[in-house]
Amino acid sequence: MQQELVERARRGDHDAFAELAGAALFRLDAAARLILRDPDQAKDAVQETLVRAWRDLPTLRSPDRFDAWLHRLLYRACIDEARRLRRHRVDVELTPIDAPSVDDGVSVTNDRDQLERGFSRLEPEARALIVLHHYLDLPLPEVAIALGIPLGTAKSRLHRALGSMRAALDADARPRSEITEGRLA
Amino acid sequence: MTLNDGFDRTVSDWLDEQAGHGMPGYLDEALARTTRTRQRPAWSSLERWLPMDMTTNLRSAARPTLGRALLLGAVLAALIGLAIFAVGSRVHRVPSPFGLAADGQITYWANGDILVADPDGTNARTVISGPTDDFASGYTRDGTKLAFLRTVAPHQSMLMIGEPDGSNVRSVLAEPLTDADWFEWSPDSRSLAVVHSVDEVRVLSIIDIEQGTLRTLDVNHVVVDNSVFWRPGTTSELIFSSHAGAGDATVAAIFSINADGTGMRPVVPSVMGVAELINVDLAPDGRTLTYWRWDKSKGSRIHQFDMETGSDQELRFDASATGETGLIHSPDGSQVLLRREDTAGQIMIAPADASRPGILIGRRYDMKAAPGYGFSPDGKAVFVTYVGEAPQFFDAATGAVRPGPATKAECCSWQRLAP
Numbered sequence: 001m002q003q004e005l006v007e008r009a010r011r012g013d014h015d016a017f018a019e020l021a022g023a024a025l026f027r028l029d030a031a032a033r034l035i036l037r038d039p040d041q042a043k044d045a046v047q048e049t050l051v052r053a054w055r056d057l058p059t060l061r062s063p064d065r066f067d068a069w070l071h072r073l074l075y076r077a078c079i080d081e082a083r084r085l086r087r088h089r090v091d092v093e094l095t096p097i098d099a100p101s102v103d104d105g106v107s108v109t110n111d112r113d114q115l116e117r118g119f120s121r122l123e124p125e126a127r128a129l130i131v132l133h134h135y136l137d138l139p140l141p142e143v144a145i146a147l148g149i150p151l152g153t154a155k156s157r158l159h160r161a162l163g164s165m166r167a168a169l170d171a172d173a174r175p176r177s178e179i180t181e182g183r184l185a
Numbered sequence: 186m187t188l189n190d191g192f193d194r195t196v197s198d199w200l201d202e203q204a205g206h207g208m209p210g211y212l213d214e215a216l217a218r219t220t221r222t223r224q225r226p227a228w229s230s231l232e233r234w235l236p237m238d239m240t241t242n243l244r245s246a247a248r249p250t251l252g253r254a255l256l257l258g259a260v261l262a263a264l265i266g267l268a269i270f271a272v273g274s275r276v277h278r279v280p281s282p283f284g285l286a287a288d289g290q291i292t293y294w295a296n297g298d299i300l301v302a303d304p305d306g307t308n309a310r311t312v313i314s315g316p317t318d319d320f321a322s323g324y325t326r327d328g329t330k331l332a333f334l335r336t337v338a339p340h341q342s343m344l345m346i347g348e349p350d351g352s353n354v355r356s357v358l359a360e361p362l363t364d365a366d367w368f369e370w371s372p373d374s375r376s377l378a379v380v381h382s383v384d385e386v387r388v389l390s391i392i393d394i395e396q397g398t399l400r401t402l403d404v405n406h407v408v409v410d411n412s413v414f415w416r417p418g419t420t421s422e423l424i425f426s427s428h429a430g431a432g433d434a435t436v437a438a439i440f441s442i443n444a445d446g447t448g449m450r451p452v453v454p455s456v457m458g459v460a461e462l463i464n465v466d467l468a469p470d471g472r473t474l475t476y477w478r479w480d481k482s483k484g485s486r487i488h489q490f491d492m493e494t495g496s497d498q499e500l501r502f503d504a505s506a507t508g509e510t511g512l513i514h515s516p517d518g519s520q521v522l523l524r525r526e527d528t529a530g531q532i533m534i535a536p537a538d539a540s541r542p543g544i545l546i547g548r549r550y551d552m553k554a555a556p557g558y559g560f561s562p563d564g565k566a567v568f569v570t571y572v573g574e575a576p577q578f579f580d581a582a583t584g585a586v587r588p589g590p591a592t593k594a595e596c597c598s599w600q601r602l603a604p
């Protein structure tokens with residue numbers, strides 16, 4: 001069904017494209033929000049993704065690769081958006097506020113907070129890698145293609161990115177006295 | 186530290202939770218943007234795969250020994266005579282770069298393979314097959330080579346070239362092209378103008394086929410559209426349409442530039458505002474060009490521009506049509522093909538000067554799915570490829586249906602031969 005829609009859309013059928021876009025919108029928006037950490041930027045990136053997808057669909061040679069292709073477009077749009085913003089703002093370093101002590105108990109909420117901090121500290125490229133693999137469930141070879149990097153590089157970057165997030169949790173689990181005060185970024 | 190001790194699961198669950206479940210409310214807004222965006226033709230420019238180099242392989246003759254000088258001298262003289270005859274014949278068989286030519290074989294592609302058929306559409310056979318995804322086949326301007334693209338990654342394809350029978354295939358460049366979808370062979374068939382993407386910008390490059398090099402022209406930061414032509418009657422002048430800026434600040438323009446990157450100048454007066462100057466086509470005499478102009482206030486029309494006098498006129502082929510677009514000239518310039526549109530579209534063959542009503546050919550089609558079309562090299566036949574169907578062939582004079590390949594395929598490039 002999707003392949004038929006893709007085939008129609010790449011031939012210029014905008015109704016077919018609208019169906020494809022509608023079906024993909026939630027996951028594109030969610031992935032973009034995760035990567036960019038900002039709903040407005042995510043909206044811009046997704047819209048740009050859909051415009052590029054419509055514009056370039058006739059050049060897509062294999063309709064069965066539509067999803068992977070769309071993810072690559074999303075990744076590029078997100079990175080473009082992140083770079084655009086980087087040029088227009090002063091990066092704000094993140095400082096841990098009210099770092100919880102073990103005495104408070106390592107609650108699920110604290111884990112989430114630390115994951116959030118660890119994730120936010122990552123570069124958008126690394127966040128995209130995690131999102132594509134762990135949220136969109138793309139196999140690593142697909143992720144590598146989407147990011148335009150070798151598979152080995154994708155594996156090592158993913159390992160590093162997850163390690164960085166894991167470190168945030170581990171730091172939280174350590175006694176307060178072991179937490180290095182100051183800026184994390 | 187290992188990361189597969191449940192932490193992967195933790196991250197996945199956290200991402201799911203962060204992603205939420207609410208459907209974003211900007212689909213209509215996004216689709217409104219896409220409706221204003223023109224799609225890139227996948228390979229509507231099949232007929233752009235025109236001539237190529239006319240390389241002749243001069244063979245070195247073996248030197249005779251002194252002991253057999255007389256006998257071998259006579260043989261050598263005969264061989265030289267034959268070689269001169271052969272080379273002369275070969276050069277003679279190459280068609281002139283522009284204008285009418287005899288019909289050779291037809292190439293098209295389906296399911297990642299390249300096929301060819303005889304001029305009458307019979308004897309279809311696969312010449313490039315295998316696990317590779319090959320597409321966009323076309324003959325060089327002199328018909329001596331077959332070129333095509335081979336997908337190596339999404340958006341990335343290698344330019345390949347070989348003999349018309351599919352043998353001796355090689356890649357032209359060491360690196361793939363990104364989103365390459367417009368090709369035009371130079372008059373001497375030694376180089377190729379290509380529109381492709383570099384860092385997401387559409388650029389115009391010249392590929393030297395023999396040297397295997399690519400040179401991107403400096404076009405003063407305009408975005409190059411898929412309308413690039415070598416100007417007939419010149420050896421190195423290119424005409425291309427472009428745009429720059431966005432929204433009300435858009436500047437649409439048609440430029441001339443030399444293949445070495447010098448002499449860029451506007452050919453048709455630029456238009457500022459929400460406007461487009463696209464679907465350029467050059468008449469085979471190299472003097473006039475046609476283009477499709479759309480702007481917010483005036484709507485859309487085909488224009489004809491005289492590059493010598495600077496005069497510009499609208500062309501109307503059917504006063505009852507709400508739109509006419511996509512004009513291409515026949516090889517001798519006497520006829521044109523265009524898309525006539527009202528509530529649906531239909532292909533029309535018409536006299537190039539619009540002096541009498543044209544002939545509508547083929548079926549009406551949904552305007553969201555415009556077909557590909559073109560003339561045969563001898564100008565006597567027309568092909569039309571509707572979306573997802575086998576190509577159809579028509580007599581250019583009467584519009585009567587002619588036989589063609591029955592394969593559902595993307596079609597066609599027609600080999601040009603000397604008359």
